[in-house]
């Protein structure tokens with residue numbers, strides 16, 4: 186059975202316009218479809234504002250869809266399955282209550298859900314601290330007394346307290362010093378292995394996402410424009426935008442032809458007709474404005490929305 190199914194989810198925010206213009210809609214997420222299988226890691230990439238965090242919040246139940254549904258093990262997310270999905274946020278400095286001691290922060294979900302006896306909760310907190318590599322000596326410290334890496338370990342321990350089957354990590358290392366990023370990524374990889382966790386890993390750092398993920402979802406202006414097996418990227422990327430993202434942070438192992446994007450990302454209040462990427466796409470033609478490109482399917486569960494796709498070397502279109 187699928188662990189998680191995001192089915193036709195839209196998130197539209199209403200914002201107050203200036204003067205006589207009344208309300209405007211921000212199309213943060215449009216018709217998102219995504220399936221997560223037990224134990225697999227889905228990477229989500231795209232530029233700032235493309236809807237990555239909105240998708241992450243929808244998956245953990247922090248953002249209610251305007252339309253569409255999210256199902257966990259076949260049941261609507263609202264029906265109590267929320268505790269099976271843990272979330273780690275970008276900045277542990279703001280995500281943690283700065284007045285509470287580490288042990289209290291990690292224990293909080295256990296208290297809220299009344300898991301076991303108080304003594305069992307204490308044991309679980311000790312176990313979680315050891316799992317994420319926190320020494321027992323920091324149990325009584327407050328977040329301000331810890332390093333950034335330690336704070337993120339506290340956040341990860343708290344997210345794992347209720348033994349979720351799925352962990353959503355939204356830019357979990359981007360607020361950290363470069364020197365500790367690898368440690369936190371390795372910790373997430375170890376935990377995934379040890380606990381057989383599924384993960385949704387959100388980052389604008391496409392090379393890290395490639396390393397962490399089984400499949401990669403590319404988002405642009407609120408839409409999923411491509412989903413492909415991570416090991417095959419960037420060579421197999423069909424959507425010019427996925428290629429552009431990879432070519433912006435080239436890797437020696439996987440060189441790609443540079444695709445330089447010009448012009449600003451269009452506003453999510455007024456997305457272009459047809460293909461959302463067409464205003465910046467080097468391959469765009471008049472046809473791209475007419476309608477949203479249909480979902481095309483390539484080998485290996487690879488899907489994309491583009492009518493002028495890149496064709497990988499050695500593949501016939």
Ligand SMILES: Nc1ncnc2c1ncn2[C@@H]1O[C@H](COP(=O)(O)OP(=O)(O)OP(=O)(O)O)[C@@H](O)[C@H]1O
Nearest residue numbers: 198200211213232233234235236237238239240453
């Ligand atoms: N509460 C809100 N009210 C109005 N607009 C919002 C709200 N939350 C998000 N948005 C808008 O929705 C769009 C998607 O935002 P989201 O935070 O999901 O993008 P993102 O890809 O995660 O960006 P970043 O990488 O900068 O975090 C953006 O245009 C953003 O400005």
